[in-house]
Amino acid sequence: MKAKVDSEIKEHLRGRFAEFIKSKRMRQTPERFAILDKVFEQRVHFDIDELYRDIESEYRVCRATVYNTVELLCECNILRKHYLNENQAAYELSDDRHLHLICLNCGKVREVRDEGFNECFEKMKFRQFKASFISTNIYGLCSSCTRKMKKE
């Protein structure tokens, strides 16, 4: 439920992506930047297919390219990849810290911020492991499924 990314941050990230691409001696294709722009328009975590359908309407690009570019955006640390369920990977902007509440019955995912939890993670240190980011999934029952269960 976060507000759309503001244009200053957008510009900054676009610049970082451009730098990243250059540093790897890769090419700045229009497809890559078109995809990045659509990424900014996503309000919550999204999957490749959602992003693809969203882009497709105004820019001709194929799924494989979306996969490739999103992978690049993860390497560049603009996006992060999460595995919430069986179906497909979910992506989110890196600065968007929250937990996922996932209903075991209907599969609905809710994003929840919890500062205490974030602090708890910041403090953690691991031997022989350089942590980059945390992905926390809490499985349970959403309110409407709880209600449904009671009726039965």
Add this chain to the structure above:
Amino acid sequence: MKAKVDSEIKEHLRGRFAEFIKSKRMRQTPERFAILDKVFEQRVHFDIDELYRDIESEYRVCRATVYNTVELLCECNILRKHYLNENQAAYELSDDRHLHLICLNCGKVREVRDEGFNECFEKMKFRQFKASFISTNIYGLCSSCTRKMKKE
């Protein structure tokens, strides 16, 4: 890295599974209990294919049945299903609380216990959501991949 499940707990869980099956008016097939027994022998999180190959050597059973039974064991709250990466779901005994340290480079998964973190979760309450369990994945670089990176 946990010790094998001791026989008392095993007996208890077998009983619970039997009860669960009866309560749903399902059948106590030998396949279901053979699979449960193999589940107890797993030392860390495992996937369906590992479990299947492990069973197959001494008991004729097909993949679909393993999928079905493991799903039942999750419903019965003996197992929990985690999504660590793209490839496949990972399963663990419910009483085995730990985080997963996942290397972004080689994909290796390490299990780590952290009591502070568990307590932090216990305290959390969510509006309109009945939490059942938490699955925490920490992505980063393992020590050997960190070393590899430095060399380049």
Add this chain to the structure above:
DNA sequence: GTAATTGCAAACGCTTTGCAGCGCC
């Protein structure tokens, strides 16, 4: 110019499904 990147389509791997026959209740 030339090598990286794209679109397309086929391949891949995990999981689910449909179905005929078996066996638990």
Add this chain to the structure above:
DNA sequence: GGCGCTGCAAAGCGTTTGCAATTAC
């Protein structure tokens, strides 16, 4: 004996791959 469960095989679906054509540098 009936119907739930099994094995088998095929289908489904997200993702990856191979390749010829395109295009950024």
